Amino acid sequence: MSTIEINTPTEARRFACPDCRSGATVQIIYGVPDDVLRTAADEGDVVLGGWLTEIDAPTRHCRACGSEWVDADEYVERLHSS
Numbered sequence: 730m731s732t733i734e735i736n737t738p739t740e741a742r743r744f745a746c747p748d749c750r751s752g753a754t755v756q757i758i759y760g761v762p763d764d765v766l767r768t769a770a771d772e773g774d775v776v777l778g779g780w781l782t783e784i785d786a787p788t789r790h791c792r793a794c795g796s797e798w799v800d801a802d803e804y805v806e807r808l809h810s811s
């Protein structure tokens with residue numbers, strides 16, 4: 730079981746939920762997930778948004794209150810390069 734560091738303290742502030750201010754937010758991934766993303770989703774590190782990418786679709790999901798909004802980051806790129 731791998732442990733993936735999602736949010737550094739800096740990122741936790743940057744990506745804090747606009748509704749409840751929780752730092753427990755994750756990126757929403759669109760497209761067909763590969764094994765890395767499936768594992769991350771199983772462990773709750775990302776949310777899979779479906780196979781189709783919609784324009785202006787939300788890219789952050791709050792695990793505390795369920796709110797979703799648009800705020801891109803490079804988490805997936807880091808995930809694949811680690």
Ligand SMILES: [Zn+2]
Nearest residue numbers: 746749791794
């Ligand atoms: Zn929230």
